[in-house]
Amino acid sequence: MLKQDCIIVGAGPAGLMLALLLARAGVNVTVIEKHDDFLRDFRGDTIHPSTLEVMDQLGYLDEFLALPHQKAPALHAEIGGRTATIADFSRLPTRCKYIAFMPQWDFLDFIAGKASALPGFRLQMGTTATGLAERDGVVHGVIVRGADGTEHDIQSSLVVGADGRDSDVRRLAGLQVEDLGSSVDVLWMKLSRRAADPAQPMSHAGPNQGLVMIDRGDFWQIGYVIAKGSYRQVKQDGIAALRAKLASVAPLPSERFDELAGWEQVHLLKVRMDRLRQWWKPGVLCIGDAAHAMSPIGGVGVNLAIQDAIAAANILAGPLRGDTLTDAHLRAVQKRRSFPTKATQKVQLMMRRKRKPQGGQPSSGPPAFMRFIARSRLLPHLTGRLIGIGFRPEAIRL
Numbered sequence: 012m013l014k015q016d017c018i019i020v021g022a023g024p025a026g027l028m029l030a031l032l033l034a035r036a037g038v039n040v041t042v043i044e045k046h047d048d049f050l051r052d053f054r055g056d057t058i059h060p061s062t063l064e065v066m067d068q069l070g071y072l073d074e075f076l077a078l079p080h081q082k083a084p085a086l087h088a089e090i091g092g093r094t095a096t097i098a099d100f101s102r103l104p105t106r107c108k109y110i111a112f113m114p115q116w117d118f119l120d121f122i123a124g125k126a127s128a129l130p131g132f133r134l135q136m137g138t139t140a141t142g143l144a145e146r147d148g149v150v151h152g153v154i155v156r157g158a159d160g161t162e163h164d165i166q167s168s169l170v171v172g173a174d175g176r177d178s179d180v181r182r183l184a185g186l187q188v189e190d191l192g193s194s195v196d197v198l199w200m201k202l203s204r205r206a207a208d209p210a211q212p213m214s215h216a217g218p219n220q221g222l223v224m225i226d227r228g229d230f231w232q233i234g235y236v237i238a239k240g241s242y243r244q245v246k247q248d249g250i251a252a253l254r255a256k257l258a259s260v261a262p263l264p265s266e267r268f269d270e271l272a273g274w275e276q277v278h279l280l281k282v283r284m285d286r287l288r289q290w291w292k293p294g295v296l297c298i299g300d301a302a303h304a305m306s307p308i309g310g311v312g313v314n315l316a317i318q319d320a321i322a323a324a325n326i327l328a329g330p331l332r333g334d335t336l337t338d339a340h341l342r343a344v345q346k347r348r349s350f351p352t353k354a355t356q357k358v359q360l361m362m363r364r365k366r367k368p369q370g371g372q373p374s375s376g377p378p379a380f381m382r383f384i385a386r387s388r389l390l391p392h393l394t395g396r397l398i399g400i401g402f403r404p405e406a407i408r409l
Contacts, residue, residue: 024122044134213234250277322347
């Protein structure tokens with residue numbers, strides 16, 4: 012039976028970054044991933060300045076930035092008929108003062124490639140966690156099912172759930188979730204980009220900032236906000252009705268949306284904001300989206316996941332290597348990362364909150380928080396710091 016110091020479930024940004032850092036510190040770590048590859052559209056493709064700073068600290072930055080990507084030195088929104096800067100990264104105390112947009116599979120391939128060169132790292136694709144090996148209330152490993160359908164146990168001192176907002180690990184561990192609620196979902200789609208299109212890396216449009224446009228080089232990645240649970244009705248109204256709604260708020264000619272010929276080109280993101288009341292139990296810990304699902308506002312989910320991974324590696328590498336891990340170490344990870352998680356989610360809620368109705372009429376226009384930012388010359392630099400670096404940036408201390 013295989014025995015590892017640490018098993019990480021989920022080969023996303025949090026899981027692979029944690030595995031890389033632990034393996035660099037001499038920890039034997041296995042990552043299991045239920046998919047056979049990383050090729051999935053409309054995942055978190057934003058690499059924030061703080062993550063680029065981590066890549067620099069690891070000595071990978073120049074090689075990493077040789078991969079195809081687009082840069083966003085600021086984020087913009089259409090407010091009151093004009094384009095306003097909502098986040099400005101130009102004053103950040105980082106080497107890279109921009110968000111890099113890169114397909115997440117390229118990022119994950121890069122991290123996995125670096126980790127694979129380390130003797131303590133193992134990656135098992137096409138492998139699903141089906142249960143936790145538990146004895147006397149303590150998790151001692153994970154039960155996995157391989158691509159051939161057979162199940163076996165992998166023993167370890169720690170199981171880390173880094174398997175996203177629909178985490179099997181947090182469900183199997185019975186960890187309690189606090190639902191913060193969400194009133195919206197998002198439809199993601201692609202549209203070809205032309206030379207005469209607006210030169211904005213990322214912007215929000217429409218009276219309620221209901222349209223997001225991200226420049227991905229040869230195409231636009233477009234997000235359209237809809238009311239929570241209304242996707243069935245949107246589909247019943249027909250693809251032509253959706254094209255008309257998009258054209259009414261987008262800074263593009265309406266005929267451009269004729270490219271959307273069917274619903275197979277539209278991908279639904281069910282927006283959810285939640286966090287675990289306790290991120291751990293003896294022998295198991297959740298990080299990233301498995302510990303706290305974020306709104307897509309600001310694209311901060313990947314950034315927070317990476318920061319969780321660094322904090323976890325800093326705290327856990329020594330105890331895992333020396334076989335001295337205790338509950339106090341797991342508690343310390345949550346204590347370290349709880350404030351930035353709660354503070355970020357609070358800001359996200361503020362950025363979606365509508366102004367109060369006036370005269371009995373429903374509110375319209377952007378949230379008051381965003382209008383306040385748009386009127387200031389200094390606040391976009393503050394929001395740039397909060398989005399680009401976060402409330403408690405982590406540095407590798409291994």
